[in-house]
Amino acid sequence: MTAQSSIRTSTPAASAPAPTAPRQRRRPMAPYALVIPSVVILVLAMGYPLIWQLVTSTQQFGLAQQFGQPAPFVGFGNYVTLATDPYMWTVILRSLAFCLACAAITMVIGTLLALLMNVVARWVRVVLQITLLLAWAMPVVAAMTVWTWLFNLRSGVINWMLSAVGLPFEGHNWLIDPLSFFGVALIIVVWMSVPFVSFAIYAGLTQVSGEVIEAAQMDGASGRQRFFGITVPIIRPVISIVLLLQVIWDLRVFTQIKLLQSAGSVKSETNLLGTYIYQLGTGSSDFGMASAVSVFVLVLTVAISAFYVRSMLKEDES
């Protein structure tokens, strides 16, 4: 890969008469001038905080620092504290479990809906797509207010419906028990994420040509064989990319969890990584620990994203 890129960058200089070459030769500074504004703003708003965070994660913050004392250097002390803190492990495992559950359920429902779009009458498909688009378009905070209202204990529709079919849900508080809190969060996250998944996979399904399916049918392939032998291999690349994006996105559910928490729940029992950082940083001003957890989250995200980034890079080179 490095070899390929060095060939690319050296080509214009080496073969001066090539049609694209004169431009590079005449203004070799042009591309750098063009990227400067973006680079400056990224360094300012992302690079500097990132370095501050790396430095701060090696410092200890306590009561004295709230009164302006400089924070002492403790090396990897904060990371050691984190690694030996059972609560941190609870938060990490909780975040991963929630993320994977959301991603898995979203993928299953999204794929099923994409397949469903393929077999319903045309007008039903249009109706289905419009409703999914509306759900997708809802701003997160607005969606959260609506869902808090739907799950409201006194006059929420969900308690009313469950009571109407004879279940004991009158006045049930969904957010007080952590498990049911995450159940509600999961329903909301899945509701918001399924539309993207089903649209993307449906786009993949439209690549499956009817003729190939028909030919396989003539050769005696059963419906199951046609699905797993033809359709699945064709949509597999889409599914893997969409799954990856879901995992990355479901790790960052700060807004949903934060808003559900403020609608009434015990924070320490419902914290995920994002809300835990927020609590450490803004609640207890423990910037050292908050930075250490943030660095962990960033490293985790980069590790998971590596595959996606690589596939995008490949597209850039094509």
Add this chain to the structure above:
Amino acid sequence: MSSSTTSANRGRSQRTRPRTIVYSVVGLVVAVIWVFPVYWMLNSSLLPNVVLQDSTPTFLPFGGSFANFGAVFAGGTFFPALGMSVAIAVIVVVFCLLFAFLAALAISRFRFRGRRGFVLAILLIQMLPAEGLFIAQYKLMSSVNLLNSVIGISILYIAAVVPFTIWMLRGFVAGIPVELEEAAMVDGLSRTQAFLRITFPLLAPGLVASGVYAFLQVWNEFTIALVVLPDNGSATLPLWLQGFIQASASRATDWGQVMAASTLVALPVIFFFLFVQGRMTSGLVSGAVKG
């Protein structure tokens, strides 16, 4: 041959028709479930609070009114939040488009040393979660006295949105053949003229789509705003809206007003979203879906 195919087709369509009906019914049920929260927001926004507090829900807004919207407007906090959101969105979209457009030109029209590193950096930065940096960004803003300021949050937002915008615009710029510009230059235009008269007009749809996308991200952003706009007076619309949820935990909430407020925040988003949806899906998975 042809007669046998048609009879086979007929046979199949007769076999599948009842199935299509079953699937279609399932599809409609799913559609109703999925759209229900959106419908419920609109429905509740039109009904008075007395009706909403009733133990039996009212499923159709008969006898409803726009009174809740009037109450939201009269509350006095909506318009400052709207102003804040609009100001931030305008600044971010303008600068983000400008910066991203220049960078997209660089990476799609030039091969230069460091290009690969730059592309890799923007792809990685675009994946970083706001939660991973927001405490540091809060400290940065407080150290330069830019908490609660439009400028401060705009700087953070531009940096957050610019990577994906560069990536999106790169696709548009690469889609316009350089030969068009070169032909115009052969016809006597300077390089800048050729670019402005030929390439730029062709890029307009791409700029609009990218701008709308940037607008949507900024308009909906909550996480960064929560930490760098701590003052109630500088709340953006999402922060203003979450105030209602927070209040609902402690005292009786006027859900009609909350739903009217949510509707006001959501409507422009839904409108713009329908514009760019197709491009967004293909932009995110373009490597995997051809066509």
